[in-house]
Amino acid sequence: MSEPVGVLPSQAIAGMIERGAIRATEPIPEEQIQPASLDLRLGRVAYRVRASFLPGDGTVEDRLPTFSMHEISLDGGAVLEKGCVYLVPLMESLALPPSIDAVANAKSSTGRLDLFTRLICDRGEEFDRIDAGYEGPLWAEISPRSFSVLVRPGLRLNQIRFRQGKAELDDAALAALHAETTLVDVPAHIDAGLGFSVDLRPAEGSIVGYRAKPHTALIDLDKIGHYEVPEFWEEVHASDGRIILDPGAFYILVSREAVHVPPDHAAEMAPYLAMVGEFRVHYAGFFDPGFGHAGAGGSGSRGVLEVRCHEAPFALEHGQIVGRLVYEKMAERPAKLYGADMGSNYQGQGLKLSKHFRMG
Template identity: 85%
Template sequence: MNQPLMTATSEIGVLPSHAIASLIATGAITATQPIPDEQIQPASLDLRLGAVAHRVRASFLPGTATVADRIADFAMHEISLENGAVLEKGCVYLVPLMESLNLPATIDAVANAKSSTGRLDLFTRLITDQGVEFDRIDAGYTGPLWAEISPRSFSVLVRPGLRLNQIRFRHGQAMLDDDALSALHSATRLVDGPAHIDGGLGFSVDLRLGAGPVGYRAKPHTALIDLDRLNHYPVDAFWEEVHATDGRIILDPGAFYILVSREAVHVPPDYAAEMAPYLAMVGEFRVHYAGFFDPGFGNTDAGGAGSRGVLEVRCHEAPFALEHGQIVGRLVYEKMQQRPQKLYGADMNSNYQGQGLKLSKHFKT
């Protein structure tokens, strides 16, 4: 990158883009192909699919073994991605990523699906050797990275280099407690309405958007989606509109929905955020599969005043009545080690800055 390289300091916080570039330069992050500048986000690094996919009969965590060793227990067949390959709805695949890690002993990491991945109901998690949790990487980890991919609503066509998930690096415990979050909201408003702060910043669902739909529900039997085709697919071939009655919709078990938060969300430039699922006892559904909010999301100076949070919702055991304004999730904020040199939005040509109800970038607008 055309900027001074910086090593990770002892300061607590999420590493910004220029510190990630330093990890690459010093060999803490390596890859089978050079890592281009655009792969580095304000507070995370996009990860790229490798050349093969392993169809497996079940998801697993390797525990005391390596992922490669455990694949032998679960593999069904291997698929080359070189000329494009279909990952079929309802199946589970493991794909080695181009990137590997050799982290310093003071740096840990967390992964999450990218926004477009989650909006396609493309369930994607990171796995490491000897891993006992998905999407969590211990400080000092050395070894390869793997993506577990399970298409839930649509079969997809993928190729090497495709970016489905991302990784965020941290030094120490950077999460703000409720007192610090309340103080931050007082200093620079984090939502445009009342702030419900309890284990993070609560947000609610908007089911009164006006004359149009309040959301979309994935159709059960659709054509294939080529993940390299952007602004290409007609919405009505893959989604049906969801309309509310008196500010209420009924979620069907097993169905996948795209909804939107009632609140406009703001992530100040010196902070990062992650969407966390709300407590299970509030209803038989799960909100979110993609969860990183970069510094600058919803920031007025970065072109994002009024950015809503898109909610990826799946209902579980029983039909559930979802009401307008019901709190369905929370944002956990973390302090950045330093302000990134580029912010989400105007600096990055970001796809979802200033968004309202919005499907993934693969569908025609």
């Protein structure tokens, strides 16, 4: 009998932990297992490195002396400074079966803080991608871009999901799924995924987003609902459905679409096309099964867009497509869903900053 194809759900991840395919230096608590992914925890040290790198045909540990500047203990808390690059060994490691590969993303709150976080593994030639059958340690590359942050061991900045076979839906399958269960509440633009556009005409008021201030205080990542928004963010207003992005600035915007992810699917936000504009809209892009879904306590949830403009100012228009949602089928329905069973922070969200800020 062939094994089911798709993204592995929470109960399968728990089984991998029991069998030793997922290992850790400290026990993995139940709340670390998400509907279709596993949160990854920072270890006890960080290495300040002079450049980002991939190990290629070697190990991260072997390459580290070439790039490391100094070692920092995270016990008791340590500051990762804006504009610097760090490597942190994670508590989790893998011994994957030959039929299972893995892919990682930054968690939602990580991306909304412009905390650029990527996964690295030994002999890796791509960030955030792990080949089937991999056995070895995991590392997080962390580069705070807008705010310096205080971190401690066990902090969860990124997540990993496991796949068996080809899970991605092609356009025909995606169109059929949209016809069966409406995935977005506006006309669907399906082309190598489901088009994702920006909302610059809010139903109320003129606030369409937030722009990170360039010189702010430190953010302690363990403090939830603690920080005042105006100390870290400027409001972005639009009266004519258009804003101009400044080069180098970081913005939090929101999608025009209210997104639904059915319980037997997951989705990932992927870049659209480089030629549509010199900006990036892809930091934390994973949508769990049940995100925005009526059966999981949602009625459609907007996608928060983490946007950074590159070399030239760029005029962004209401309804402009800036990304695409790639849907993947689950190998089986998760035992728990986003929102319904987890007290999830962003179910039913609109324009929303990370959970660290007090939003009225």
